[in-house]
Amino acid sequence: MWNGNPEIWGSFAPVLFPIIGALKDGEFEYDGTYYSVPKHGFIRNNENLVFKKLSDSTIEYSLKFDKESLKQYPFKFEFFIRFSLNENQIKVEHEVINHCNQTPMYFSVGGHPAFKCPLNEDEVYEDYFLEFEKVETIPTWGVLSSGLIDTTTSPLLDNSSILSLKNNLFENDALILKEHLSNKVSLKSKKSTTCLSVEYVDFPYLGIWAKPNAPFVCIEPWLGISDSCDTDQDFKTKEGILKLDKQSRFKASYTITIQE
Numbered sequence: 001m002w003n004g005n006p007e008i009w010g011s012f013a014p015v016l017f018p019i020i021g022a023l024k025d026g027e028f029e030y031d032g033t034y035y036s037v038p039k040h041g042f043i044r045n046n047e048n049l050v051f052k053k054l055s056d057s058t059i060e061y062s063l064k065f066d067k068e069s070l071k072q073y074p075f076k077f078e079f080f081i082r083f084s085l086n087e088n089q090i091k092v093e094h095e096v097i098n099h100c101n102q103t104p105m106y107f108s109v110g111g112h113p114a115f116k117c118p119l120n121e122d123e124v125y126e127d128y129f130l131e132f133e134k135v136e137t138i139p140t141w142g143v144l145s146s147g148l149i150d151t152t153t154s155p156l157l158d159n160s161s162i163l164s165l166k167n168n169l170f171e172n173d174a175l176i177l178k179e180h181l182s183n184k185v186s187l188k189s190k191k192s193t194t195c196l197s198v199e200y201v202d203f204p205y206l207g208i209w210a211k212p213n214a215p216f217v218c219i220e221p222w223l224g225i226s227d228s229c230d231t232d233q234d235f236k237t238k239e240g241i242l243k244l245d246k247q248s249r250f251k252a253s254y255t256i257t258i259q260e
Contacts, residue, residue, distance in 0.1 A: 001113070001114065001115060002216035004114075008215075011044070011114065013111065013112060014040060014044035014112040015043045015094075015111065015112070016041050016044070016108070016109060016110040016222070017041045017042075017094070017096070017109045018073055018109070019039075019040065019041050019107075020041070020108045020110050020205075020222050020224040020225055021149075021224075021227070022039050022146060022148055022227060023037065023039075023226075024148060024227040024228075024229070024231050024233050025233070028227075028234075028235040028238065029234050029235060030106070030234075030235045030236070034233075035071075035074060035235075037072055037073055039147060040112070041108075042069070042073070043063060043079065044112075049061045049062070049063050050062050052080070053082075057085045058082060058083065058084045058085070059082070060080060060081065060082040060083075061080070061081050062078060062080045062081075063079045064079075065077050075098065075106070075107070076100045077097065077099070077105060079094075079095070079096055079097075080093075080094070080096075081093070081094055081095075082095075088258050088259065089257045089258075090255065090256045091253055091254075091255050092111055092113075092253060092254055092255070092256070093252075094109050094251065094252050094253065095249060095250070096244060096251075097248075097249050098244045098245065098246055098249075099247070100247070101246055102246060103246060104243050104244055104245050104246060105244050106236060106238070106242065106244075107224075107241070108223055108224020108240060108241060109223050109224065109252060110203065110220060110222035110223055110224060111221050111254060112220050113198070113218060113256065114210075114218045115187055115196060115216060115217055115218070115219065116216055117165065117187065117210075117215060117217045118215065119194050120189070120191075120192055123189055125165055125167055126164070126165065126166055126167070127189050127191050128188065129164045129188055130163040130187060130208065131163075131185070131188055132161040132163070132180065132182040132184075132185055133161070133182035133185070134161065135159060136159075136161060136181060137157060137158055137159050137160075138180050139153035139154060140153065140154055140156040140175040140176055140177060141153050141178065142172070143174055143226075144229060147226055150228075156177070161182075163208075169210075170209055170212055171212050174207045174208065174209035176205070176225070176226075177205065177206040178204075183200060183201045184198065184199040184200070185206070185208075185219055187219070193259075193260065194259070195259050196256060196257060196258045197257045197259070198219045198254060198256055199255045199257070200221030201254075202221075202223070202254065203222055203252065203254060205225050206219070206221060207220035207222055222240070223242060224238075224241060225239055225240045227239075
């Protein structure tokens with residue numbers, strides 16, 4: 001994992017809930033009332049997370065609604081995040097519970113893991129590439145300075161499974177993938193056999209990002225996406241939003257596999 005150097009980017013692997021990315025004007029509208037949730041939600045950097053479980057291979061945390069959370073997010077949620085280690089693979093599990101007896105809840109959830117790149121001292125960033133599970137012909141959506149998704153696209157891959165990393169690749173912010181076929185992306189080097197893979201069957205959106213010229217890359221499985229620049233801010237119809245019925249549970253997971 002990336003070491004979280006605060007002089008470059010002080011995070012490691014933020015957990016994204018109940019939104020992903022940015023909201024238009026920092027707000028969403030639900031049943032006639034506007035609510036404000038910070039970018040990527042309120043799980044990351046939240047001191048109210050409760051430690052739930054620890055074993056030789058698993059650690060789990062949770063967060064449950066309270067009076068303060070209802071002021072910014074009007075749903076009686078309970079959120080769990082679990083990290084389980086099995087040999088060379090880490091499974092990241094998200095579980096969401098809707099405790100409301102009368103109404104569904106709306107949310108997004110996703111990951112933001114950052115991986116050190118290059119991994120070895122005799123390598124440089126340009127020695128690395130991302131290999132998609134399948135051959136892809138896909139665009140990336142533009143990201144505005146506000147963090148909102150533009151309506152325009154740029155070509156990213158044309159009948160290829162290889163995306164070469166270079167220091168200026170993220171000069172216009174993240175690469176946003178909506179229409180890709182692959183459920184797995186691998187970070188590989190041209191000079192060594194060390195690689196890692198992120199498999200995200202449960203997640204239809206993917207973000208790829210790094211600070212320009214920074215020695216890491218994020219491979220981000222998402223169930224949801226930032227607001228579009230032309231959104232009407234209605235949370236119920238937000239692109240990628242999930243609807244969870246009253247007194248129901250939702251689960252989604254992805255895995256990180258390290259191979260040497």
